[in-house]
Amino acid sequence: MRISVNGKHLQIEAGERLVDVLNRSGAAIPQVCYHPQLGPIQTCDTCMVEVDGKLARACGTLATDGINVVTSSPRAGAAQREAFDRILSNHLLYCTVCDNSNGNCTVHNTTALLAIEHQEIPYQPKPYEVDLSNPFYRYDPDQCILCGRCVEACQNLQVNETLTINWEDPHPRVLWDGGAEIGESSCVSCGHCVTVCPCNALMEKSMLGEAGYFTSLPKAALDGMIDLVKGIEPEVGYDPIMKVSEVECAMRDSHTKRTKTVCTYCGVGCSYDIWTKGRHILKVEPEHGPANGVSTCIKGKFGWDYVNSPDRLTKPLIREGEKFREATWDEALNLVAHKFREIKAEHGPDALAFISSSKCTNEESYLMQKLARAVIGTNNMDNCSRYCQAPATTGLWRTVGYGGDSGSISDIEQASLVVIIGSNAAENHPVLATRVKRAHKLHGQKLIVSDLRKNEMAERADLFLRPRAGTDLFWLSAVTKYIFDNGLANQAFLDKWVNGVAEYRESLAPFTLEAASQRCGLPMETLATVARMIAEAPSVCILWAMGVTQHLMGSDTSTAISNLLLVTGNYMRPGTGAYPLRGHNNVQGASDHGAMPNFFPGYQKVDDPDIRAKFEKAWKVTLPAKPGLDNHLMIDAIHDGRLKSMYVFGEEMSLVDSNANYVSDALSKLDFFVMQEIFFSETCRFADVILPASPSLEKEGTFTSTERRIQRLYRAMDPLGESRPDWEIILDIANRLGANWSYNHPSKIYEEIAPLTPLMAGVTYERLEGYKSLQWPVAEDGTDQPLLYTKEFKFPDGKAKLFPVPWSEPSNQQDGEYDLHLNNGRLLEHFHEGNMTYRTEGIKSKTPCTFVEVSPELATERGIESGSWVQLTSPYGKVRAQAVVTARVHGKELYMPMNSVEEPVNRLTSSYTDKITHTPAYKETSVHLKLLGQNGQNPLPRTNSRFGHPTPQKGVEVERKWKRKDYSLPGNGLVQIKTGQQQT
Numbered sequence: 001m002r003i004s005v006n007g008k009h010l011q012i013e014a015g016e017r018l019v020d021v022l023n024r025s026g027a028a029i030p031q032v033c034y035h036p037q038l039g040p041i042q043t044c045d046t047c048m049v050e051v052d053g054k055l056a057r058a059c060g061t062l063a064t065d066g067i068n069v070v071t072s073s074p075r076a077g078a079a080q081r082e083a084f085d086r087i088l089s090n091h092l093l094y095c096t097v098c099d100n101s102n103g104n105c106t107v108h109n110t111t112a113l114l115a116i117e118h119q120e121i122p123y124q125p126k127p128y129e130v131d132l133s134n135p136f137y138r139y140d141p142d143q144c145i146l147c148g149r150c151v152e153a154c155q156n157l158q159v160n161e162t163l164t165i166n167w168e169d170p171h172p173r174v175l176w177d178g179g180a181e182i183g184e185s186s187c188v189s190c191g192h193c194v195t196v197c198p199c200n201a202l203m204e205k206s207m208l209g210e211a212g213y214f215t216s217l218p219k220a221a222l223d224g225m226i227d228l229v230k231g232i233e234p235e236v237g238y239d240p241i242m243k244v245s246e247v248e249c250a251m252r253d254s255h256t257k258r259t260k261t262v263c264t265y266c267g268v269g270c271s272y273d274i275w276t277k278g279r280h281i282l283k284v285e286p287e288h289g290p291a292n293g294v295s296t297c298i299k300g301k302f303g304w305d306y307v308n309s310p311d312r313l314t315k316p317l318i319r320e321g322e323k324f325r326e327a328t329w330d331e332a333l334n335l336v337a338h339k340f341r342e343i344k345a346e347h348g349p350d351a352l353a354f355i356s357s358s359k360c361t362n363e364e365s366y367l368m369q370k371l372a373r374a375v376i377g378t379n380n381m382d383n384c385s386r387y388c389q390a391p392a393t394t395g396l397w398r399t400v401g402y403g404g405d406s407g408s409i410s411d412i413e414q415a416s417l418v419v420i421i422g423s424n425a426a427e428n429h430p431v432l433a434t435r436v437k438r439a440h441k442l443h444g445q446k447l448i449v450s451d452l453r454k455n456e457m458a459e460r461a462d463l464f465l466r467p468r469a470g471t472d473l474f475w476l477s478a479v480t481k482y483i484f485d486n487g488l489a490n491q492a493f494l495d496k497w498v499n500g501v502a503e504y505r506e507s508l509a510p511f512t513l514e515a516a517s518q519r520c521g522l523p524m525e526t527l528a529t530v531a532r533m534i535a536e537a538p539s540v541c542i543l544w545a546m547g548v549t550q551h552l553m554g555s556d557t558s559t560a561i562s563n564l565l566l567v568t569g570n571y572m573r574p575g576t577g578a579y580p581l582r583g584h585n586n587v588q589g590a591s592d593h594g595a596m597p598n599f600f601p602g603y604q605k606v607d608d609p610d611i612r613a614k615f616e617k618a619w620k621v622t623l624p625a626k627p628g629l630d631n632h633l634m635i636d637a638i639h640d641g642r643l644k645s646m647y648v649f650g651e652e653m654s655l656v657d658s659n660a661n662y663v664s665d666a667l668s669k670l671d672f673f674v675m676q677e678i679f680f681s682e683t684c685r686f687a688d689v690i691l692p693a694s695p696s697l698e699k700e701g702t703f704t705s706t707e708r709r710i711q712r713l714y715r716a717m718d719p720l721g722e723s724r725p726d727w728e729i730i731l732d733i734a735n736r737l738g739a740n741w742s743y744n745h746p747s748k749i750y751e752e753i754a755p756l757t758p759l760m761a762g763v764t765y766e767r768l769e770g771y772k773s774l775q776w777p778v779a780e781d782g783t784d785q786p787l788l789y790t791k792e793f794k795f796p797d798g799k800a801k802l803f804p805v806p807w808s809e810p811s812n813q814q815d816g817e818y819d820l821h822l823n824n825g826r827l828l829e830h831f832h833e834g835n836m837t838y839r840t841e842g843i844k845s846k847t848p849c850t851f852v853e854v855s856p857e858l859a860t861e862r863g864i865e866s867g868s869w870v871q872l873t874s875p876y877g878k879v880r881a882q883a884v885v886t887a888r889v890h891g892k893e894l895y896m897p898m899n900s901v902e903e904p905v906n907r908l909t910s911s912y913t914d915k916i917t918h919t920p921a922y923k924e925t926s927v928h929l930k931l932l933g934q935n936g937q938n939p940l941p942r943t944n945s946r947f948g949h950p951t952p953q954k955g956v957e958v959e960r961k962w963k964r965k966d967y968s969l970p971g972n973g974l975v976q977i978k979t980g981q982q983q984t
């Protein structure tokens with residue numbers, strides 16, 4: 001198909017928007033409200049062109065075969081200028097003193113593109129105040145051009161549904177919750193709206209007074225300059241005024257640095273440019289991230305103050321009695337090397353253990369495991385995937401072969417049915433959840449959620465199941481049996497691609513709907529509906545997280561999920577597959593790169609002699625053959641006196657491991673304990689030496705997200721004080737122990753990893769440059785696999801396996817004394833215990849402390865109100881917290897988020913674990929609740945988004961603008977022409 005543009009022929013693809021074709025062709029047309037990731041909003045009318053002789057909005061028109069387009073005819077040009085004139089009536093052009101004038105302001109650039117000299121319609125201020133009530137951004141109605149990008153982003157991309165425009169009002173503006181202050185609305189501070197705003201109406205507060213050379217002038221001086229510009233504009237026109245602004249804008253480049261980085265919080269893998277001026281973070285600008293585009297959540301967009309926190313560790317510390325003293329690097333590293341050598345000589349290499357950080361880079365995990373194995377000679381090496389994801393990995397290894405998400409976020413987006421089990425995705429994987437919310441809202445995707453809590457995804461679901469705690473395996477198996485028994489299995493897929501069908505089907509005999517209904521507390525009809533929805537959906541993705549894995553049967557339930565997908569043929573195609581959502585930004589990468597007791601990088605077994613020989617040859621050492629201790633067994637080994645020394649980096653072990661009192665006791669017994677951290681964490685209290693490390697913004701390397709996506713991060717600023725990147729510290733320790741390593745950059749480390757690791761064979765820094773990424777497995781020629789199993793499963797015969805999993809009861813059932821079930825997890829605003837996020841004041845103001853969610857029925861029974869102080873006691877410890885009474889929890893279920901260092905929920909959790917992986921059964925905790933007093937305020941302040949009242953609508957609803965009496969289509973009042981269907 002082709003079209004004619006200004007007399008030239010252009011090839012087009014079916015379904016392309018005309019504006020995209022024109023942009024591709026290089027025809028410069030204005031387009032103020034259009035953003036490719038939002039789709040056509042059609043509010044600004046600046047993209048008017050002639051199509052077959054009639055005026056049309058290029059953004060709202062589909063390019064169809066044979067059309068004749070003219071972009072700069074007098075009619076089109078007049079219409080474009082008329083439309084833009086209306087925009088300028090809503091916006092004061094004071095670019096030289098505007099913090100948004102950084103070369104990417106759409107209003108500024110369109111003024112230049114259209115060579116606007118004078119405004120026809122004068123600027124008209126709106127009768128509203130600037131709203132500064134959100135801690136992170138401001139809204140200035142006087143600068144708002146009513147393009148609606150923010151509304152579209154909030155309604156249809158983030159799908160928080162906070163923003164609208166009151167088109168019928170004499171003075172329309174953007175509204176939060178229909179007219180609330182921003183700070184008291186449902187806004188979750190994800191920043192989507194701020195990111196897509198084409199001008200300075202919505203701006204990060206961290207930019208204000210900082211971005212420009214003159215923008216920090218006192219308000220009176222600024223107002224004077226603005227008045228001066230207004231005064232001379234009628235005389236001289238905009239051209240010289242814009243030229244001055246462009247000179248000032250160019251000068252800003254000398255103090256503003258834009259660095260691509262990858263988010264350091266969750267496993268979604270958002271990437272973005274971070275703008276810095278020295279150490280001041282001006283803003284986070286997402287746009288090109290392969291996982292996130294313009295999307296972020298509150299943590300990625302605004303949670304960076306910790307980097308400049310005054311309590312960053314900046315010097316090595318050495319314990320002296322009960323205190324620590326500052327030391328030089330030489331002294332601290334020599335002491336570490338000396339003690340490691342001494343302990344190894346006295347007790348053998350297995351008296352030492354190493355824990356790698358899921359917050360740090362792949363290269364750092366690789367070096368840590370190499371230090372443990374090649375320098376010390378032990379496989380006592382682990383990372384925190386043991387606390388969360390190991391059971392999911394096991395379930396996938398058993399059934400399909402690779403221990404990672406079977407596709408990409410784009411597959412989840414295009415699935416016709418998404419099933420979420422035991423995952424609070426909207427809070428824990430916020431950007432990934434937006435893709436489900438969007439597909440569900442706009443594209444007819446169906447959603448089933450199974451959870452103990454009625455979280456946001458459950459609120460949105462077509463079907464919400466609330467099974468009894470710890471019974472997911474039972475209902476999943478019953479649904480699978482029902483599918484078999486009712487002829488709903490995908491027999492052709494099973495015949496061709498799956499082994500073990502008959503044996504597996506036989507193993508399902510106990511899992512009748514009746515039995516499942518009784519054990520799980522779910523109606524049989526509901527289970528049958530779930531089975532039919534899954535079996536009949538053209539494509540299904542199942543997402544799960546800690547609600548599944550942190551149980552005695554975490555591995556088996558993960559296996560049951562994969563079994564169900566196999567029985568219904570939901571692998572090997574786009575829009576299908578298994579998605580265990582990885583928690584930390586690099587928990588996938590830490591395991592991938594060998595920070596495990598039984599695997600070298602790429603899941604190559606340490607007890608396989610051929611594999612070991614390969615690494616021995618490369619590293620020129622003899623390596624230990626026996627798998628080492630995992631982090632659960634390490635704690636037992638300290639208590640038993642077998643383990644004498646540990647080296648932990650970037651891991652708050654004493655709070656995040658289960659049964660925290662038992663773990664803390666163990667850490668206090670170590671002969672020699674090295675912590676490498678950015679803050680003096682709780683775990684540091686037990687250390688003998690503390691080494692100050694650098695966070696992600698101060699170093700280079702790669703992270704691997706939940707999609708198996710490997711991405712590069714670049715250094716945005718130098719390490720603070722004497723802190724150093726973790727890889728440099730590990731290297732220095734190794735060399736003091738005689739390793740003779742010579743890496744001078746993380747890329748050199750990857751040059752060693754790739755040839756040793758078939759899974760990463762083709763990974764190079766060049767192939768990951770900028771926003772490029774690779775999703776493992778990566779072949780030597782650089783071919784990666786965004787969707788796994790397109791040709792076969794990862795078993796010798798290429799077939800998957802159905803793996804029978806029997807039922808066993810959860811560990812910790814309620815009884816007379818411990819009569820309530822306690823669930824726990826993260827909060828949207830904080831990451832885990834909050835070591836990083838509490839250092840952002842705005843986050844702290846929204847969620848200052850932890851709390852316990854209590855159901856309305858339990859609250860009535862026990863006389864509890866929001867704000868009441870309660871004490872929770874389990875067989876392992878006690879915590880105090882204030883109650884929040886909410887219907888998110890039900891009956892005798894309690895929920896406690898993890899965001900507390902003082903009262904960590906893990907004082908209550910046990911040492912029971914998943915039997916295969918030793919992942920703690922965090923979610924199997926029974927407690928006793930004692931009411932301590934009523935005299936507290938609600939621990940969630942009124943400014944928390946959970947108190948807001950969203951205003952869902954289909955988007956910006958531009959048709960309401962078009963119905964206004966004072967609206968006419970620009971271009972001499974021509975009749976509104978029919979445009980293509982909105983493409984979103």
Ligand code: SF4
Pocket residue numbers: 153154158160161162163186187188189190191192193194
């Ligand atoms: S939730 Fe808040 S920050 Fe996010 S897009 Fe909506 S209004 Fe903006």
Ligand code: SF4
Pocket residue numbers: 143144145146147148149150151174193196197198199201202
């Ligand atoms: S605040 Fe919203 S409507 Fe106003 S200019 Fe910015 S994106 Fe457009």
Ligand code: SF4
Pocket residue numbers: 263264265266267268269270292295296297298299300301429430431432
């Ligand atoms: S969704 Fe996750 S990766 Fe993305 S910005 Fe938020 S915390 Fe970072």
Ligand code: FES
Pocket residue numbers: 030031032033034041042043044045046047057058059060
């Ligand atoms: S770009 Fe705004 S209407 Fe097309």
